[in-house]
Amino acid sequence: MRHHFGDRFDVRSAGTEATRVKPEVLIVLAEAGVSADGLSSKTIDGLGDWEADFVVTVCDDAREHCPYQPGRKATIHKGFLDPSRVTSSTEERVEAFRQARDEIAAWLLDQFSH
DSSP: OHHHHTTTSOOOOOBSSOOOOOHHHHHHHHHTTOOOTTOOOOBGGGGTTOOOSEEEEOSHHHHHHOOOOTTOOEEEEOOOOOGGGOOSOHHHHHHHHHHHHHHHHHHHHHHHOO
């Protein structure tokens, strides 16, 4: 989202649990020319007092567990398969993250390019 629309939106990213940035994420971001500088795994609580006008969720777990935020105009949701659930070979995990990256990017461009 930040890569495509950072000039239009104040984009923040968070998950349902803070873990670590997976190596596969770093690989597929680099392939797409997206900087991973400052990237960290955090929950919405890790965003501090920041208030979102819109929350975009890309997995059903996030949609179900995203806390209520006063002032939010809308939650926009599209469920994608979670690539972190792939537990096979490194190559297959990277491919799952690559597919998720491309599907999410296409959806975001369709939704927010207007």
